[in-house]
Amino acid sequence: MTVSISSLNNRFFITTICTFLYIASLFPQKPLERQKDMLQQYSGLWYSSIDAQTDSIAANPLLRMTNTPTMDKSAMFVTVEQWKDGTYDPILSEFIGYDIKTNAIIATGQNGLGEMFHGEGSFSNPDNWHMEDTDMLDNKILLVDFKFYDQTDVLVTGTTPEHKKLWSTRYVKQNPKDKNIGIQLVSVHKQMQLNPDKILRLLDRLGYSFIETFVYKDRGFYGFSPSEFRKMVNDNHLEFRGSMTFYDLPKNGEDWDKALQWWANCIDDHLSAGVEYLTTSNTNLKDLDSLEELRAYCRYYNIIGTMCAEKGLKFAYHNHADEFLKIEGKTIYDFLLKNTDPEVVSFQADLYWMHVGKADPVDYLKAFPGRFFSWHVKDYQELGESGKMDFSRYFEYADTAGLQYVVAEVEDYSFPPLFSVERAWSYLYYSIL
Structure with missing residues (x-):
């Protein structure tokens, strides 16, 4: 990616962006290959579309399907409800799971008539899933085919055992947003560069409430003006709440004038x-030799924070791992926290980078209450799956920290990015918040 802010800050900006993008290159994504992983596309909250030829949804969709993951995401409880007389009434209940012995997808359910059924099938590829249902007398009763246009859009078709079409329903995913989960767009950076409108639409369907960017340059975002990008985000039922921005510490009077003008713009x-909030970070900490140099950054952040506050914006400092190095016997992060004005400078706790830096996030959340209004929630692989991060414990201190913005972030992919991003939402929604 070619980036530039000004000749003064070109190197700093590129270095900072690379901090976000380098890790992902070390962990190349894999295609969906396992049956249990392909099945997870079916989890979430779904509504029937107006008809099978469109993904448009009526004000009161005829069908609502709730597929709640369980058993470490290898199974789910399914409830299908039908809109009738102003409410949704259940018409089908089902348990679907992956069987490790047969490498098949197995289902057991009951329809609205009280009839139990058993289903068995598999994915031929991530886009196509076939199931064959039998009643409890072992009579074949239904063939069901699932065609995934993407992980938020699936056409379900039922046919007789003789392949006579009975019905066809298209479902569109719209995961709930009541827990206000955000996403840092570095998680889908390549996809946003190719088709931002489509990716924002998918993020909305996956259940994200707001976005945070890291690509502000040339006074815009992804090649769009601020108002254009805002409209695109809002048209996709998302909020644009946070942005990571980068301009290095000025060295002299002329540079200060340029810096302050850049921040004003x-x-x-x-x-x-x-x-609603801006954040910044620092990739130069390893090059600092004295606390006086670090103090200059604190003064700089106080100035930026004051400029933001005067215009009604929040401002926060975002950590990586270098903040937990020491200068003159003092931990850099502690020094930043103690020497910036809490009235205008908050902190965005990146829990992953704290862990990499051998710091316990809880120590800081307790020691500096109210300073951490935003967290980046990231793991060594898909969120909650490395076994290294104790997110449940961290979130016990959310109120103490003053947490307002939970920002999921995925850079270490085991799967295609959007699949990993949905797993992050699912983990936060069902296991943490």
């Missing part, structure tokens, strides 16, 4: 985009 542009 940056703040105005983000206000036009509807953003």
